[in-house]
Amino acid sequence: METNKNITTTDNGKTAGIVSYFTIIGWLIAYFAMHKDNKTELGSYQLRQTLFFAIVSTILGYGLGFVLTILIASTGITALAYIGWIVQLALFVIWIIGLIGAINGEKRPIPIVGEKAQTMFPNI
Numbered sequence: 001m002e003t004n005k006n007i008t009t010t011d012n013g014k015t016a017g018i019v020s021y022f023t024i025i026g027w028l029i030a031y032f033a034m035h036k037d038n039k040t041e042l043g044s045y046q047l048r049q050t051l052f053f054a055i056v057s058t059i060l061g062y063g064l065g066f067v068l069t070i071l072i073a074s075t076g077i078t079a080l081a082y083i084g085w086i087v088q089l090a091l092f093v094i095w096i097i098g099l100i101g102a103i104n105g106e107k108r109p110i111p112i113v114g115e116k117a118q119t120m121f122p123n124i
Contacts, residue, residue, distance in 0.1 A: 013043025
């Protein structure tokens with residue numbers, strides 16, 4: 001029985017894209033273990049998006065948390081904490097949209113940061 005040696009088992013970067021959505025550790029694994037030696041257009045696209053999204057969401061989370069903490073401490077209006085929760089929920093929804101795109105193997109930009117990410121990290 002003869003096997004076909006032309007069959008490829010590559011997923012064209014889809015797996016790296018999916019893994020990159022799971023924390024910065026997942027991004028590092030996706031980049032160094034899956035993408036660096038086997039670069040694909042889809043993998044690069046998803047890695048750029050997830051890196052920029054992680055940076056923006058971290059800065060936004062800490063910055064907004066800092067500002068809201070000061071506002072709550074100075075005004076006593078604890079309802080301001082809801083703003084932080086709403087922003088975190090919005091970031092989670094954006095993350096889900098990006099993950100679904102990666103699972104489907106699509107090069108669809110995630111809302112707000114997706115297009116900018118492609119120009120910020122052209123070497124990935």
